[in-house]
Amino acid sequence: MRGAAGRITGAASAARERMPPLTAIPLPRGVDERWLGARWPVRELAAPPPGSGLEPVLGDDGPPVVGHAPDMMRFGLEFTFRRFEQYGPVSWSGAFGRRIVSLSGPEATRIALVNKDKAFSQEGWKFFIEHFFERGLMLLDFGEHHLHRRIMQQAFTRDRLERYVTQMGPPLREGIRAWGAGGRPRLYWALKQLTLDVATRVFMDLPSSGGGFDAARINRAFVSAVRAGTALVRHPVPGGRWAAGLRGRRLLERYFGANLPAKRAGGGDDLFSALCQAVTEDGDRFGDVDVVNHMIFLMMAAHDTTTITSSAMAYYLAKHPQWQERAREESLRLGDELPDLEALESLETLDLVMKEALRLRAPVPSLARMTTKDTEVLGHHLPARTLVSVSPTINHFDPECWTDPRSFDPERFGPDRREDKTHRFAWMPFGGGAHKCVGLQFGSLEVKALMHEMLRTYRWSVPEDYHVKWDYVSLPVPADGLPVRLAYR
Incomplete structure (x- = not known):
């Protein structure tokens, strides 16, 4: 050889x-x-x-x-x-x-x-997370995926998004005000609890506690299920991450299953109700097991990726206070009313900052695939049944696509530069192709609504010599919880 x-x-x-x-x-x-x-x-x-x-x-x-x-x-x-x-x-x-x-x-x-x-x-994906997010949309293929996606898209129409924005406003404002000024809270964990509260309100129109399911248990269940995907010991050894993930999955099944009959019977505006009631033109609809599987997956996807994105934005805005002030000025111009969908879409500075944060710290750093047959990529032979990781990392830092790619520069997404258009896959925080994130608009609106409320309420900062360290055990999270100093503006 x-x-x-x-x-x-x-x-x-x-x-x-x-x-x-x-x-x-x-x-x-x-x-x-x-x-x-x-x-x-x-x-x-x-x-x-x-x-x-x-x-x-x-x-x-x-x-x-x-x-x-x-x-x-x-x-x-x-x-x-x-x-x-x-x-x-x-x-x-x-x-x-x-x-x-x-x-x-x-x-x-x-x-x-x-x-x-x-x-x-x-x-x-099945190798990593099937036991914990069984038959979530991301795990389905080809025709079956297309059918499930068609049904699910009915939960993310513009009319639905407008209602979700209306529903998320009060818990975001209330939750952010409750943080209070002074001290150095671990912002990542505060955001994680807040996004869970919003998800349970908007996705389920239910409080995040009650019926034996308190918010802390639900949060731990999601964390355990996500972290189990990268367990080195992939067996339910007592005390191990794999066993904790399986326990988390069982709790989530009970949580959603207990509330499913009421959602089937009602006509609510929340996502859970939308999945229960959705029917395609051909009469296709989700069964009970499908609804539970999709709710567990969607809650995880919305909860974790929103937390990571808002944490990254908060960090970069703390490190670059001129951008924080610029974004704050736009938010204050909206007045004191809770913003609707069109108002959130008008926040151009937050949009630029969010895109740059997603470039520098993609919430999902790897997309798993399996080859169905012998194939080739850029002249290299990949045999059938090869486990593949598709990563946005190099794309997001390729100097052929991005100017000074290590720097924080939201203007690169502005109309005069649009560096994200240098290649179709130069910027891909939401994936691409048939499996591009179905809830990307919802997630973007929630992040902008959250950051809008933070900007209206506080100024925040980190020491000049502070640099966050990201933990990649599952999805990228601040290893120290991201301590920031909050002050009323």
């Missing part, structure tokens, strides 16, 4: 040349720098078919037993950058007992997400 190191293609070399020098990674205390920088033996994923002209996918297994999973979770973006520098846009890594192919950069991600020949299925 030819030397594997000599197989790194011209595409990989060009990719490395495009990337700017990487900043030093502040390693946690006690972590040996050699661990991340180690060079493990380079191997081929699989030999390409003879005469195909394709290159093998190169990569390495990483440390024994655990593979690269700890490094992925510990270093997040920096781990992805280093793998891209070493191997280019198509490579594989050992993790979670599997070999996982990473597709990075606009062209590689486009091939998988557009998926013209249906070579990539959602089955990749």
Whole structure:
């Protein structure tokens, strides 16, 4: 066999040349720098078919037993950058007992997400989260996914969105005022509880407690289910993340199942009612099990991604107070009334800041896929049944698409620059193709409504030398909870 190191293609070399020098990674205390920088033996994923002209996918297994999973979770973006520098846009890594192919950069991600020949299925998600988010929309494929998406879209029409905005206004204003000024609250956890309260009000028109289901238990159940997807021990060992995730799933099933009969019988304006009542022109509708599965998935998706996005925005606005003041001026011009949908859409500065925060810190840093058959990406051979990770990370920092990509610069999304239009997949925080997030408009409106209320009520800051560290154990969250100083404006 030819030397594997000599197989790194011209595409990989060009990719490395495009990337700017990487900043030093502040390693946690006690972590040996050699661990991340180690060079493990380079191997081929699989030999390409003879005469195909394709290159093998190169990569390495990483440390024994655990593979690269700890490094992925510990270093997040920096781990992805280093793998891209070493191997280019198509490579594989050992993790979670599997070999996982990473597709990075606009062209590689486009091939998988557009998926013209249906070579990539959602089955990749099943490896990570099927036990906890069974048959959520993100886990469905092809015709079945299309049918479920058609039904679900009835819950996200503009008329529905207008009602959701009306419903979310009071709990957001009330919850944010309750924080109070002074001290240094852990903002991420305050936002997480607030978005859960909003989700239970808007999605279910129910309080976040009662019937034996208090808000803290529901919150813990969601957290446990999400974190279980990246458990290194993928069995229900007592005290382990996998077991906690299974307990969380069972609690959520009971929570939604207990309230389903009333939603079937009523005609409410909440999302739960909308899913219960939705019927397509052909008479298709969701069964009870479908409704429960979709509610668990949607609550997780709305709750966690909204919390991460608003936390990132709050952090960058604290680090860049001139942008905080600019956004505040627009919010104050709306007056004291709770904003409706059109008012939120008019907040152009918040829109720019949100897009930039989503670029710098995508709430979902990896999209899982499974190859349905032998296929190729950028001249590399991927055999059938290959677990694939499609990542927006490299796309969001590609200097061919973005000016000074490490910097916080919301103006890059302004009408005079529109750097997000340099490539169809230069900016993809909501995924792309047939599986692009169905609730992206709802999520964007909730984030803007939340930040609007924060801007009206407080000014917030962090020390000049403070830099948040993001924990990538599941989805990216501030490891220290994001302490900020709140002051009434």
